[in-house]
Amino acid sequence: MPDQSEGPTLSMPVSDRRDHIQGPPAAAVTLVEYGDYQCPYCREAYFMLAKLLPKLGDNVRLVFRNFPLTQMHPNAEHAAEAAEAAAAQGRFWEMHDMLYERQENLEDDALLTYAADDGLDADRFESEFSQRKYTDRVREDFQSGIRSGVNGTPTFFINGHRLDGPLDLESLTEAVTIAMGSHREAKSAKHHRPHA
Amino acid sequence: MKTRRSNNHPKSSPRIASGEHAASGPLQPGTAAPNFELNSTPDQKVDLIHFRGRPVILVFYPADWSPVCGDQLALYNEILAEFNKHAAQLIGISVDGSWCHTAYAQSRKLHFPLLADFEPKGAVARTYGVYDIVTGECQRALFVIDREGIIRWSYVSPTGVNPGADGILRALESLDKKKELTHA
Numbered sequence: 001m002p003d004q005s006e007g008p009t010l011s012m013p014v015s016d017r018r019d020h021i022q023g024p025p026a027a028a029v030t031l032v033e034y035g036d037y038q039c040p041y042c043r044e045a046y047f048m049l050a051k052l053l054p055k056l057g058d059n060v061r062l063v064f065r066n067f068p069l070t071q072m073h074p075n076a077e078h079a080a081e082a083a084e085a086a087a088a089q090g091r092f093w094e095m096h097d098m099l100y101e102r103q104e105n106l107e108d109d110a111l112l113t114y115a116a117d118d119g120l121d122a123d124r125f126e127s128e129f130s131q132r133k134y135t136d137r138v139r140e141d142f143q144s145g146i147r148s149g150v151n152g153t154p155t156f157f158i159n160g161h162r163l164d165g166p167l168d169l170e171s172l173t174e175a176v177t178i179a180m181g182s183h184r185e186a187k188s189a190k191h192h193r194p195h196a
Numbered sequence: 197m198k199t200r201r202s203n204n205h206p207k208s209s210p211r212i213a214s215g216e217h218a219a220s221g222p223l224q225p226g227t228a229a230p231n232f233e234l235n236s237t238p239d240q241k242v243d244l245i246h247f248r249g250r251p252v253i254l255v256f257y258p259a260d261w262s263p264v265c266g267d268q269l270a271l272y273n274e275i276l277a278e279f280n281k282h283a284a285q286l287i288g289i290s291v292d293g294s295w296c297h298t299a300y301a302q303s304r305k306l307h308f309p310l311l312a313d314f315e316p317k318g319a320v321a322r323t324y325g326v327y328d329i330v331t332g333e334c335q336r337a338l339f340v341i342d343r344e345g346i347i348r349w350s351y352v353s354p355t356g357v358n359p360g361a362d363g364i365l366r367a368l369e370s371l372d373k374k375k376e377l378t379h380a
Contacts, residue, residue, distance in 0.1 A: 008362060146365065152268075
């Protein structure tokens with residue numbers, strides 16, 4: 001029977017090929033966010049990360065995965081698909097940022113306007129968006145979130161472990177700093193390990 | 197949407213005083229699930245035995261409208277299709293009355309029944325060992341009951357922590373595996 005004695009961990013490992021990643025592959029800390037573009041708390045987290053990440057430089061990389069709560073947020077799934085359609089044109093993070101900054105309107109026609117504002121190939125975007133080309137991709141993210149113990153949005157995983165407790169700039173900074181420390185210790189222990 | 201980080205619940209879940217049924221904690225796997233009949237709306241009742249032949253997920257939660265409960269039920273509402281794959285019936289239970297449940301379910305567009313453990317207050321939660329005598333509410337507890345009415349998994353989460361759905365899904369998968377083996 002299931003064991004929940006230990007905290008939930010990421011069930012789908014971060015993949016350079018599949019995931020949307022901001023930051024260097026060798027970063028000490030990988031922060032995975034499961035988010036919903038229509039969620040006000042995710043929007044707060046977006047602005048929080050915008051403050052936090054530049055301070056941490058190459059120590060941290062951010063991964064964003066979709067977790068649209070469609071019953072509560074009617075535009076969230078289409079917004080996620082729009083971001084994936086932008087990703088297909090190499091502009092994921094630009095669209096991701098725009099969606100949070102313009103969260104007040106995520107209707108379909110607004111999404112098409114945002115794509116044009118972002119300088120995307122409008123015909124290709126519209127065609128892929130209207131054919132719902134990225135529905136499966138978004139659902140795959142969602143499924144992996146459920147399996148990893150995502151319990152609302154946003155949910156963060158720091159080096160694979162779900163972050164519980166308060167989510168404010170101070171707490172997130174502390175959690176990331178601790179993870180950076182653990183990484184340093186592990187690296188240094190490996191470096192100094194005596195030869196057998 | 198999530199607010200689990202701000203535990204707005206007035207009191208943390210106490211360790212139950214001795215002498216109370218809940219002192220024994222949640223009913224454990226292997227126990228027959230006690231039957232009950234509770235109102236889902238002011239004029240409709242739900243009888244647990246009605247679901248015999250299908251797995252049942254019982255979700256006891258402290259209160260309609262409280263932030264963590266809202267997130268937890270919204271998450272389950274979002275993945276009803278996953279539960280349906282196992283033919284499982286999801287049922288929420290709290291001590292709120294059926295009028296309150298009706299308003300809450302409409303407001304959150306919930307597509308599963310919320311049962312009122314209202315009179316005598318918390319009687320079903322007590323039977324399942326998950327009534328919090330200090331707050332007068334249900335604990336945040338999950339039970340997965342198999343097709344024959346036997347509890348196969350139970351879990352009590354700290355009141356301020358949303359337990360997510362992965363534990364439920366693993367329990368349902370385990371039931372399906374057992375069923376396959378039995379029929380093999």
